[in-house]
Amino acid sequence: MLVVMLGVGLAESTGLITAFMKASILKAPQKIILPTIILVAICGNAAADAAMVVLPPIVAMIFVALGRHPIAGLAAAYAACAGGFGANLILSVSDPLIYGFTEPAAHIVDASYKGNPIINYYFIAVSAIVLVPVATFVTNRIVEPRLGKYEGTTEQAGEEITPTEKKSLLWAGASLVVVGAIIAFMTLPENAILRNPEDGGLIVSPFMDSIIPLMMILFLFSALVSGKVTGSMKDSKDLGDQLGKAMSGKARTSSSPSSPPR
Numbered sequence: 001m002l003v004v005m006l007g008v009g010l011a012e013s014t015g016l017i018t019a020f021m022k023a024s025i026l027k028a029p030q031k032i033i034l035p036t037i038i039l040v041a042i043c044g045n046a047a048a049d050a051a052m053v054v055l056p057p058i059v060a061m062i063f064v065a066l067g068r069h070p071i072a073g074l075a076a077a078y079a080a081c082a083g084g085f086g087a088n089l090i091l092s093v094s095d096p097l098i099y100g101f102t103e104p105a106a107h108i109v110d111a112s113y114k115g116n117p118i119i120n121y122y123f124i125a126v127s128a129i130v131l132v133p134v135a136t137f138v139t140n141r142i143v144e145p146r147l148g149k150y151e152g153t154t155e156q157a158g159e160e161i162t163p164t165e166k167k168s169l170l171w172a173g174a175s176l177v178v179v180g181a182i183i184a185f186m187t188l189p190e191n192a193i194l195r196n197p198e199d200g201g202l203i204v205s206p207f208m209d210s211i212i213p214l215m216m217i218l219f220l221f222s223a224l225v226s227g228k229v230t231g232s233m234k235d236s237k238d239l240g241d242q243l244g245k246a247m248s249g250k251a252r253t254s255s256s257p258s259s260p261p262r
Contacts, residue, residue: 013242015165016172023165024036026160034139046093064150076139080135083135116209164230172225
């Protein structure tokens with residue numbers, strides 16, 4: 001988990017994750033904005049607790065701009081972040097942590113058992129898909145009607161994404177494509193280096209054994225590119241400071257009694 005948090009924490013501290021969440025939600029069509037909010041909130045656990053801090057106030061302001069009750073938006077975002085913390089469409093920082101418990105426990109029954117960090121993927125992906133319509137229904141049919149009609153002023157949603165953030169997202173996305181292509185080249189061909197050298201499979205292979213560092217590399221490279229574009233990371237000293245802040249912040253969050261269970 002600490003290895004993955006090096007990349008995730010850097011992406012969060014450079015503002016990349018915040019910019020991605022804002023861009024995803026603010027650009028969504030009004031008819032599907034609530035399901036989009038809930039999906040982004042659920043998948044936000046890929047960045048640990050970042051979504052729980054970033055999304056609720058942004059969603060509340062979006063609801064105000066739509067003439068809807070801001071408390072309903074805030075509650076929907078927070079509930080999706082907390083209630084969907086174990087679900088995701090991609091691997092998150094909790095998957096390596098759970099894997100670290102699962103394999104030693106399985107060895108009690110079968111000493112030869114070999115797992116990998118993606119053993120829960122089908123479950124967490126289906127859970128994310130199921131939770132989106134459920135949370136949307138609860139918000140629209142139960143929570144918001146009980147709050148009554150919103151009588152406050154309707155204003156434009158704040159926290160607009162800046163041109164610099166847009167540029168950083170573009171270049172970070174390009175870096176993800178490049179790194180992803182390199183990983184695919186090392187994995188997909190028949191005799192690729194990350195396949196099992198004996199049978200060419202992927203289930204038990206160097207690729208599965210490398211999932212954790214590969215996750216770290218994907219987050220790390222995109223965060224480095226984003227930091228360079230935004231100017232938040234000018235040299236190696238800034239990189240060290242950002243990594244230190246990211247890890248210390250996660251240590252404080254993990255030790256807090258109010259943080260969600262991992």
